[in-house]
Amino acid sequence: MIALFLILLPLIGGLATFFAKSNSGAKNISLFVSLLTLLLVIAGISGIFGSSLNFYDSAWITPLGARFTIGLDGMSKMLCLLTAISFPVVFGVVYNNKYPQPASFFGLMLLLQTGLMGVFMATDCLLFYFFWELALIPAYFLCSIWGGDKRIKVTFKFFIYTFIGSLLMLVGILYIYFKTPDHSFALTSFYKIKLSAAEENFAFLLFFIAFAIKMPVFPFHTWQPDTYEQAPTPVTMILSGVMVKMGLFAVLRWLVPVFPAASTHFSHIIILLSVIGMVYASLIAIRQDDLKRLIAYSSIAHIGLMCAAIFSAQQIGIEGVMIQMFNHGINVIGLWIVAEVIETQLGTRKLSELGGLASKAPALAIILVVMALANIALPLTNAFVGEFMMFNGLFRYNVWMAAVAGISIILAAVYTLNMIQKIFYGETTVVTDGAIDLAMGTKIILVVLVVLVLALGIYPQPILQLTSDTVAAVFSKFHS
Amino acid sequence: MNAIILSAAFGVVMMLCSFLIKNKSNFRHIASVALLILLIGNIADTYGYTFFAIDTHGMLQFNRFGLLFNSIAIGSTLLYVLLTGKEIENAGMHVAEYFTLILFVLCGVTLLSAYNNLLTLFLGIEIMSIPLYILTGSDKRNMKSNEAALKYFLMGSFSTGLMLMGIALTYGGTGTFSLEVVRNAPNMYKGLVSFLEILGLLFLLVSMAFKVSAAPFHFWTPDVYDGAPSVFTSFMATIVKAAGFIAFIKLCAVRMAETESVVDWKMIYAIIIVATLLVGNITAVFQQSVKRMLAYSSIAQAGFMLFTLISLNDMAYEGILLYSAAYSLATIGIFAVLVKMKDYTFDGYNGLAKTQPVLAATNTVFLLSLSGIPLTAGFFAKYYMLAAVVKTGNYTWLVITGVLFAAVSVYYYFRVIQAMYFKEGNAETTTIVPSFKYGLIALAAIIILLGIFPTLLLRWLYF
DSSP, X not given: OHHHXXXXXXXXXXXXXXXXXXXXXXXXXXXXXXXXXXXXXXXHHXXXXXXXXXXEEEEEEGGGTEEEEEEOOHHHHHHXXXXXXXXXXXXXXXXXXXXXXXHHHHHHHHHHHHHHHHHHHXXXXXXXXXXXXXXXXXHHHHHHHHSOTTHHHHHHHHHHHHHHHHHHHHHHHHHHHTTSTTOOOBHHHHHTOOOOHXXXXXXXXXXXXXXXXXXXXXXXXXXXXXXXXXXXXXXHHHIIIIIHHXXXXXXXXXXXXXXXXXXXXXXXXXXXXXXXXXXXXXXXHHHOOBHHHHHHHHHHHHHHHHHHHHHTTOHHHHHHHHHHHHHHHHHHHHHHHHHXXXXXXXXXXXXGGOOOHHHHOHHHHHHHHHHHHHHTTOTTSHHHHHHHHHHHHHHHHOHHHHHHHHHHHHHHHHHHHHHHHHHHSSOOOTTXXXXXXXOHHXXXXXXXXXXXXXXXXXXXXXXXXXXXXXXXXXXXXXXX | OHHHHHHHHHHHHHHHHHHHOXXXXXXXXXXXXXXXXXXXXXXXXXXXXXXXXXXXTTSBOOOHHHHHHHHHHHHHHHHHHHHHHHHHHHHOSOHHHHHHHHHHHHHHHHHHTTBOBHHHHHHHHHHHHHHHHHHHTOSTTOHHHHHHHHHHHHHHHHHHHHHHHHHHHHHHHHSOOBSSOOTTSSOTTTTOOOHHHHHHHHHHHHHHHHHTTOTTSOTHHHHHHHXXXXXXXXXXXXXXXXXXXXXHHHHIIIIIHHTTTTSOHHHHHHHHHHHHHHHHHHHHHTOSBHHHHHHHHHHHHHHHHTHHHHHOSHHHHHHHHHHHHHHHHHHHHHHHHHHHBSOOBGGGGTTHHHHOHHHHHHHHHHHHHHHTOTTSHHHHHHHHHHHHHXXXXXXXXXXXXXXXXXXXXXXXXXXXXXXXXXXXXXXXXXXXXXXXXXXXXXXXXXXXXXXHOTHHHHGGGTO
C-alpha cells in the first residue's frame, strides 16, 4: 500500500494544486504533499509497517498480460528516497520566488514526481513505459512555459530526442514481450527469456538508445546542456538530480539483467563512448562562462563515469554506481541551488560578471565550496566513495580506459576550482557589489544537504546496505 | 442489418423534415435522436435482436467485428453531431439535407462493415462517397469548396471506374462476385489463380488505396480536406476514412490472402505503408494551416492503420477498432475546436491557453492522443498496431520505420500545443457556450479512459 500511495499522493496532490486559488496556496499544498511523500518513503524504507506494504499488485489490462505491479526493492528505495528528498528541497528553495500561474507550476512539478516515482517502482514493463513517458510530459510543459528565452525550441529538441528513444524502446518491449514464455510484461518474465545472440543484440540496442538519450551518454547528449540552461532552475534541479537517474536505473533494472550476454558484448563500445563523453564534456566545461552550462557539462561527465562503471561488470563498480546515483543527486541539486540563489539575487549567471562574492556572502561561499569539492570527489565528501569504487571497477575492466577516464578528474578540478575562484574571489564587480548573504530558509536547506554530503562521505554504509540486493542480482546476471 | 435499414430510413425521414419543419435548430436534435436510435439498434443487433429479417443470399455477412465497428462509427458520429451540430447549421442553406447526407453516409459505412460480395462492396463505397461529394461542395459561394468538390468527384469517379474494372476482371477470373471464392467449384480456371484475377485485384487495391488516401493515391486528400467546410472535413477524415479501412482490410484478408502464393502482396503493402508515412508526415511538417496539417496528418495516420494489412491477426483486428475509435474521437475533437477558431493558421492558436483554457487543455489531450503519448487512447491504438506486426515475427524494420515517423508526427502536433501554451498572442474564437466545453471535456475523458483501459472498448468483441 505504501508503494501505491507514493504514486497516488503526488498525483492527487498535483491535481489538487491545479485548482489552488492563490500563489501561497499552491506552494503550501505542494510543499506539504512532498513532505508527506518523504515521510512515506522513510516509512517504507524503515519497514515499520511491515515490508509487505512495499509491494502492490493489481489487474490492469488482462488480455495483454499487463499488470499494475509496483514495488520497492533496494535500488527503488534509494531512488525514491532521492526523489522524495529533492522535491521538498526544491519547493523550499523557490518558496519566495514568484512564478506566473503558480498553481500550474507546482501542479506539474508534483505530476513530474508521480512519473518519477512510478518509473522507479514499476516492475511491469508496460507500466514502466507509461510512467517513463508520463515523467516527460510535465517536464516538457514546465520547461516550455517557465524557461528562458530559447525555451520552446530547446525543450522541443529535448522532447523529440527522448520520444524517439522511448518509441524505439517500445518496439524493444514488444519484441521481448512476444518472446516471453507466458506473454507477460512482468519483470520476472523478462528475466526468463531465451534469445539467440543476434536477437539479443538487436533488442539490446533498441532499449539502450532510449536509456542512452536519457542519461545522456555521448554522442546522444546534445539536448542536455541547452535544456538545463533554458529550463527554470527548480526544474533543472529535478532534471539533473533525479531524472537522469531514470536512464541509469533503467539500465540496471531493464537492460543488463534482461540482456546479460548483449551487455557484455557491447560493454567495450559503451565504456569507450562513456569515457569519450567524460573527457569531452569536462573539456567543454572548462570553456563555459555560464554557470548553468558549466554544471550541465560537469553532469554529463559524472553520468558518463556511472554508465562506464555499470558496464565494467565489476561488483565494486556497480556498488559505486548505487552510491553515486544518490550522491550525485544531492550534490548537483546543491550546486543548482547556489546557481539559483546567485541568479535570482544578482540577475546573472555569467562567471565573467561575478567576483568577490566571498566577502559579501560568506555562508554561500562556504556551502558552494563544500558542494564543489564534492563535485570533484574530494575525500571526506560523499562523491569520493562512489567515484573511487567506480574507478576501481573500471580499472579492473581495463587499465587504459580507467587511465583516460582519470583525466576527467583532473579536468573536473580545473573547471570547478576555476568556477569558485571566479565567483567568490578577486575584486567585487558592479554586479556583485550589492550582494547579500543567504536567506535563512535556503541556508537551512543547504546546510542539510552539506550535512548529507559529509555524512555519506564518511559513512556510506547505509546506501550500500540498502542496495546490496540489487547489486547482487545485477552482478549475478552479468556473470551467468 | 438494423443499422443499414435504420440509417437509410432515418435519412429519408430527415429529408422529409426539411420541408415539414421550419425551425433550423430542430434538425440537429432530430439527427441526434436518430443517431441514438441507430446506435441502440446496432447494439441490439450485436446481441442477436435483428428487427429486419432479410435474406441477402450471402451478400452481407454480419459479425461481431463489423457490428462493433458500426457502433464505433455511429457513436463517433453522434458525438460529432452533438459537438459540432451548431456549425453544421452554419455551413450553408440546406441544413436538413446535410444531416440527411450524413445518415446516408452511415448507411454506406454499415454496408461496408458487412459486405461479403464485391457488388455490396461497390454499393457501400458509392453510397458512402456520393453524399460526400455533395457535402464537400456545400459551401456554394466559396470557390475553394467548389473546386474541392469537383476535384473529389472527378478523382472519386475515376477510382470508382477502376474498382468496377477490377471487379469485372476478377469476375472474369473466378466466375463469381462473392468475396470468398470456392476454388474447387467448377469455374473457368478450376481453382487456379488466373492472371485476370490478379489484375483485377490490383485494380481493386489501387481504388481502395485511393479511398483511404494511401500514397501514392493520396493527392486529392489535402485539397479536398482543405477546401471542404471544416465541419464536414472532420466527418470525412474520421468515420468515413475508418470505414474505408474496414472494407480494405476485409478485401485483403480474404481475397489477397488467397492469392498470396502468386503475388507478394505484403511487400506491396509495406511499400504503400512506407510511402504513406513518408508523404503524410514529412509534408505535414511544412504546413502553415492547422486544417491542412490535419489533412496530411490523416494521411500519416492512414499509414499506421495500414499496418493491419501486414499483420492480419487477432491483435490487428482489435487494434484497427481501437485505432478507428481513438483517431476518430481525437480528430473530431480537434476539428470541433478548429471550427471555433477565427484563424486556421498555427499562429491563430497563439495564446489560446490564456483566452480559452478549457479548449486548450482538451485540444492538448486530443493532440497527445494523435501523437500516441501514453495515457491517451492513441497510445494503445499505435501499440496494438505495432504489437500485431511484431507478433508476426517479420517486418520488424517496418515497425521501426513506423515509430520513427511517429516521432516526426510529434513535431507538427506539438506545434499546436506550443502555439496554445507557450506563445504570446490573442487567439480569437467565436462565442463558446458552456455546453460545448462540457462536450469537449467528456470527449477528452473518454480518450483518457480508453488510454488507461483499452479493454473497455475491446471487450465488446467477445462478450
